[in-house]
Amino acid sequence: MERMKLSIVFPIKNQTRKLIGNLMSKGLPSFDALGVTYDVIIVPNGCEEEELAYLLEAAKSFPAQVKVSEHLSPGGKGKAVRHGFLLSNADYVMFMDADFATDLEAMGRIVPELTKADCFIGSRNAKGAKIPQKQTLLRRIMHNGSRFIIRHQFGLKEIKDTQCGFKFFRRAAILPLLERQIAFGAAFDVEYLYFLKLNGYTVVEVPVIWTDDPDSSFSHPVKAAWKFYKELRAIKKNRKNYILREGERC
Numbered sequence: 001m002e003r004m005k006l007s008i009v010f011p012i013k014n015q016t017r018k019l020i021g022n023l024m025s026k027g028l029p030s031f032d033a034l035g036v037t038y039d040v041i042i043v044p045n046g047c048e049e050e051e052l053a054y055l056l057e058a059a060k061s062f063p064a065q066v067k068v069s070e071h072l073s074p075g076g077k078g079k080a081v082r083h084g085f086l087l088s089n090a091d092y093v094m095f096m097d098a099d100f101a102t103d104l105e106a107m108g109r110i111v112p113e114l115t116k117a118d119c120f121i122g123s124r125n126a127k128g129a130k131i132p133q134k135q136t137l138l139r140r141i142m143h144n145g146s147r148f149i150i151r152h153q154f155g156l157k158e159i160k161d162t163q164c165g166f167k168f169f170r171r172a173a174i175l176p177l178l179e180r181q182i183a184f185g186a187a188f189d190v191e192y193l194y195f196l197k198l199n200g201y202t203v204v205e206v207p208v209i210w211t212d213d214p215d216s217s218f219s220h221p222v223k224a225a226w227k228f229y230k231e232l233r234a235i236k237k238n239r240k241n242y243i244l245r246e247g248e249r250c
Contacts, residue, residue, distance in 0.1 A: 007088035011080030046074030078188025122166030187231035
C-alpha cells in the first residue's frame with residue numbers, strides 16, 4: 001500500500017536565511033521522522049532581488065524533496081499558500097512560517113491523525129497551548145480583537161485561534177476553495193475555515209507551543225488592521241460562492 005503523501009508549503013518574503021537555517025537544522029530532520037512521503041514547496045512571494053538570489057543559490061544544494069516554485073509578484077501570504085497548494089499532488093497539504101514559531105512537536109501529534117478529519121489547525125488559545133514568551137501588547141490587542149469578530153461574525157465560535165500559521169488540509173477538500181479564493185492577505189485563514197464550516201467539513205484544533213518571532217513586526221499596524229477587516233467583509237459578502245454544489249464535495 002502506498003504511503004500517504006504530505007506537502008509542506010512555506011510562503012516566504014525576505015526571510016530566506018531564516019527559512020534555510022530552520023529548514024536544515026530543524027525542519028528536515030523532523031519531517032524525515034514522520035514516517036510519511038513528503039515534499040517541501042517554498043513559494044517566494046514579492047522577495048527582494050538579493051533575497052531571491054540567495055534562495056536560488058541555496059536551492060542548488062537542497063535534497064530532491066525540497067522544491068522552490070517560481071517567484072510570485074507581491075500579493076500577500078494567501079497568494080503564496082494557494083500557489084503552493086495548487087502545485088502539490090499530495091493527499092494532504094499544510095503551510096507553516098519561515099520563523100518556525102510553532103514547535104514541530106505538534107506535527108508528531110497531528111500527522112498520525114490526518115485521515116480522521118479534513119483539517120487540523122494549530123492553536124495558541126486551545127487548552128494545553130503554551131506561549132513561553134508573551135507577544136507585544138499591540139499584537140495581543142489585535143489578536144484578541146480579531147478573534148472576537150471572527151468567532152461571532154463567521155460562526156466559528158468553536159475555533160479559538162484562526163490565525164496560527166500552522167494548518168493541515170485534506171487537499172481534495174480544500175481544492176474547490178482555491179478556485180474561489182478572494183482573500184490573499186492575513187484574512188485568508190478565515191476564508192479557508194469559513195469555507196470548510198459552510199460545507200460541513202471537519203476541523204480539529206490542536207494546542208501548540210508557540211514562540212513569537214522578535215524579528216516580526218507590523219510596520220504599519222493601523223493599515224494592516226484596516227486591510228484585514230476589509231478582507232473579512234469581502235469574505236462575508238462572498239458567502240454564497242463558497243457553498244459547494246451537488247457533486248463538488250469530495
